[in-house]
Amino acid sequence: MLRYLTVFLFCLAFAFFPSALHAQQASEAGPFDFLIPEPERRTSLAPENPEPLSRQFRALQLGMSLDSLKSALESDQLFRFRGDRDVSFLPIREETLVETTGLSFIRRAHFQLTNEAVYIMSFSLDSRLIDHYSVFTTFVRRYGEPLTLSPREAVWETDEIRVSIERPLTVKYIDTVVFNRLTEESGANESREMLQREEFLADF
Secondary structure, three states: OHHHHHHHHHHHHHHHHHHHHHHHHHHOOOOOHHHOOHHHOOOOOOOOOOOOOOOEEOOEEOOOEHHHHHHHHHHOOOEEOOHHHHEEEEOOOOEEEEEEEEOOOEEEEEEEEEOOEEEEEEEEEOOOOOOHHHHHHHHHHHHOOOOEEOOOEEEEEOOOEEEEEEOOOEEEEEEHHHHHHHHHHHHHHHHHHHHHHHHHHHOO
16 A cells, blocks of 8 residues: 555656746746747846947047048057058049058958948957957947847847947948948949940840
């Protein structure tokens, strides 16, 4: 009789244990949360009222003129700006490109200008001194969760600006209004060139 009672209690405990374990896991975070697939995890770093997305890094900002950009780079100790030697003009696209090396946390920086105004800023960071997670969590604490997140990049975006953290470690600011306009103009020019090509071939 004692043997049957022991078997019964064992079976009862075995049936009760999974449900109790499930209830405990549902009520509190366990030590194996890292096993949860990434899309199902939620970070607690995002603020309830995130800040507006910034167009600016230090004294550098989208929309500034070439002279203002050169002045800001010359006065910022994070950059090794060499003046006009780091400035080039792209005649085909009618754009100005400023490319300079950085010091400390920044390896290189690129600025693209059209109509004498900056519309893209790109900063390649030194992953030996700063890590991707630190940059990402800083953005989340300020601006909330990214609009899109993939193994390649995290993107925050509004109607006027797009900020991304690209792997291995590049932070990029884009004026989306200017960028979209240039993209549309480029598509129109390509269509026009294609039409001219077809008209030329039709003459044979």
